[in-house]
Amino acid sequence: MVLSNYVNTFGQFLLDKHQQRVHKIAIDANFTCPNRDGSIGRGGCSFCNNVSFSPNGRKPAPLDQQIHAGRKVLRKRTGAEKYLAYFQAYTSTYADIQTLRCLYDRALAEEGVIGLCIGTRPDCVPPEVLDLLADYREQGHEVWLELGLQSSFDHTLQRVNRGHDFASYVQAVRAARARGIPICTHLIIGLPGENSYHARISLLRVLEHGVEGLKLHPLHVVKGTRLANEWRRGEYQPLAMSDYTRTVADLIELTPAEITFHRLTGTADKKILLAPRWCSQKWNVLNAITAELAHRGHVQGYRYGATA
Ligand code: SF4
Structure with missing residues (x-):
């Protein structure tokens, strides 16, 4: 059983498009977040x-060193020679446009880097940032805007203090799509007060507004968070792995076949992960999702008539 027999994975999409393996190199460019510094929340x-935001809690290596290190690991593990610089940590558009251009240019100048994936919040993509990303695309780079939506339900977004609503996501999507920038939307399964119904509705709303990629992961409880306190008090129950894999399989069936899945699970550093423990076993989770789809005999887009 191979996941890519059932799901349009981002890895397979990149292989087909570039005729070779392309992998993301995750970068922490020392951004912070407007939902913490008071400008949004x-x-x-x-x-x-929270610990990551303490003044001395985080000192990422210089950009070029992070890319060299990532390239070395990926070359050894996968043989890949082409990479996407993935500005992953925190809000990777939260700086003035000159600073952003300088950072993104430096990443694109590195050997083997053919594009950018930029992770950010829906309320942090002003027109000048989108114009910059559109420019890179016109130059022939692979460019993806990764928008952290997490849920389409405003009451959930308020409950977890996201500091933005669904309307701001819709606005960002419209502005990015008007410039032809592919979007990968992040959704979290198992947010407080949500169940599989909410996950399905959030997916359908995202599909309605147009998207090229999706990233799903279970909610993690990590040390140093308000969620950890809620979990300790018994106010938040993490998902069971079986519930997660069933919900993900449902979402895959509901997703048209041409949309790529950048990720179907995720985990946190073992040093800070409190719950659910199963999410630290990434391959177990992916195998369980594959097994669930195989058991159903369903593939991505099944709800629209797609077959294996
Ligand atoms: S999870 Fe929330 S607070 Fe943390 S970096 Fe992202 S938007 Fe900011």
């Missing part, structure tokens, strides 16, 4: 690790 999302 304070305190951050209830699941976001």
Whole structure:
């Protein structure tokens, strides 16, 4: 059983498009977040690790060193020679446009880097940032805008203190799509007060507004967060792995075949992960999702008539 027999994975999409393996190199460019510094909100999302924001809690290596290190590991592990610089940590558009251009240019100048994936919040993509990303695309680079939506339900977004609503996501999507920038939307399964119904509705709303990629992961409880306190008090119950894999399989069936899945699960550093413990076993989770789809005999887009 191979996941890519059932799901349009981003890895397979890149292989088909570029005729060779292309992998993301995750970068921490020392951005912070407007949901913590007061410009949009304070305190951050209830699941976001506070320790990372302490003045001395985080000192990422220089950009070129991070790319060299990532390239070395990926070359050894996969043989890949082409890479996407993935500005992953925190809000990777949260700086003035000159600073952003300088950072993104430096990444694109590195050997083997053929494009950018930029992770950010829906309320942090002003027109000048989108114009910059559109320019890179016109130059022939692979460019993806990764928008952290997490849920389409405003009451959930408020409950976890996201500091934005669904309307701001819709606005960002419209502006990015008007410039032809592919979007990968992040959704979290198992947010407080949500169940598989909410996950399905959020997916359908995202599909309605147009998207090229999706990233799903279970909500993690990590140390140093308000969610960890809620979990300790018994106010939040993490998902069971079987519930997660069933919900993900449902979402895959509901997703048209041409949309790529950048990720179907995720985990946190073992040093800070409190719950659910199963999410640290990434391959177990992916194998369980594959097994669930195989058991159903269904593939991505099944709800629209797609077959194996
Ligand atoms: S938007 Fe992202 S970086 Fe900012 S507080 Fe929320 S999870 Fe943390």
